[in-house]
Amino acid sequence: MAEAKAAYQETFRQFLERLPEAANIVILCHSDADGLAAGALLFKTLPKLGYLVSVRLIGKGESAWSSNTRELLYESDEEGIIVADLGSREHSIQPGIPLLVIDHHRPQGVAPGAFIISGYGQKPTPTSGLLAHWCGETITSLDSLLWITAVSLIGDIGDKAPFEELAQAKKQWKGTVLRELTSLINAARRSGTGNAIPAFDLLLKAKNPADALSGKYPELEKLRAAREEVTAALNVAKKAAPKFSGKVALIRMHSPCQIHPLIAQIWRTRLKDYIVMGVNTGYRPGYVHFSARCPVSVNLIDFLRANAPGEVDEGYGGGHDQASGGALTYAKWNEFVSKLGFGSEMKVVMGQTK
Ligand SMILES: [Mn+2]
CATH class of the missing domain: 3.90.1640.30 (inorganic pyrophosphatase (n-terminal core))
Incomplete structure (x- = not known):
């Protein structure tokens, strides 16, 4: 080093x-x-x-x-x-x-x-x-x-x-x-x-x-409120069961909070042999954000490239070999999940609220 x-x-x-x-x-x-x-x-x-x-x-x-x-x-x-x-x-x-x-x-x-x-x-x-x-x-x-x-x-x-x-x-x-x-x-x-x-x-x-946590700075309260908001959203998302297709497991949630990486992280330890994806339909209107994790035997970046739904933007399939993700429009997402072998239950339609 x-x-x-x-x-x-x-x-x-x-x-x-x-x-x-x-x-x-x-x-x-x-x-x-x-x-x-x-x-x-x-x-x-x-x-x-x-x-x-x-x-x-x-x-x-x-x-x-x-x-x-x-x-x-x-x-x-x-x-x-x-x-x-x-x-x-x-x-x-x-x-x-x-x-x-x-x-x-x-x-x-x-x-x-x-x-x-x-x-x-x-x-x-x-x-x-x-x-x-x-x-x-x-x-x-x-x-x-x-x-x-x-x-x-x-x-x-x-x-x-x-x-x-x-x-x-x-x-x-x-x-x-x-x-x-x-x-x-x-x-x-x-x-x-x-x-x-x-x-x-x-x-x-x-x-x-220690000074940062002393309470002297008003930012601390804002960060505490943010953490409470995230914890509440995470507790809801933790209740969802994964859906499987082959070696891919998807866990769906609908929240403005960025909890999909945390959910992917949680399920990765439970489903060690699977490519797990936390899928958030509520993070940003019009988009499905997903965060994926996989065992070391898989290169996730290559996997996502191989299964890309046509033209994708720079946010898709970057990151690390075992931790990646992306954001797709509804149409691209629907194409992506059918490529992975999922049925209509994983598809997203306009105006969806959960
Ligand atoms: Mn970093």
Whole structure:
């Protein structure tokens, strides 16, 4: 890992060398605990080199690689773009503007001229937050921010993530405190609105995890409310029974909350030999969002490619070899489930409310 880390840091330096002095940098980051941690670590370190840094959280129904995001950035004066924890694609976000991709999902291409720091393929796989931490270390010591890196590692890999940075953070802070904070930070983007701004603000404002949980910041209440909303929705969804076709099991739910990955995760341990999919018809109007998990004997990304319902957008079949998903229109979803051998009971019609 030391060799990979040195290479990542070299790529980071090369990206910075391409930027004008005091450049305006925009960071696009995923709204889960790992993406927010990556964004927060970069936001707190890059200004030390004189850069002006802004952050855009990419959340519910959004993608860093969509034409919509390109349009949003088009009129802005950004001189450097960093995309964290949002995958890697073959097209530029703003042609001519230096782009750095920090990620650990399977790359679906690399944009022309982009600098890429990818943890994919490393064992163990570093999270985007840990990669951002290593980048930040080329600028300054991040010892006082190790708790943010720990939030990234616990959020994506869990409390036992085999990285020295997590062990170090646990020497400073209780595991229970770090886990509680991670759970709250992750709850925001799972809520019905998907608004992760309170989670990001709390990471920026707090001096440490105990301070974050002290009740001093109003964001904490918002995160608690988000977590309650998600828990209630999850308790309903847990009651649904899976439907089977061959080695595929689908579990259906109808909720604005992002609980389909949690349901897939729960059923994965019960149905070890199956490709399990949490299927949410209520997450975003007009779309079926699904989250899939599978045993190590299957490559899910390849499976989803092989069963793709015709042309699909960039959100379909990305992610990790054993954890992927997508969002499909009703027509595409219906085609997809019939390809998988399901009957009409898994099809979705316009105006459906459960
Ligand atoms: Mn991640």
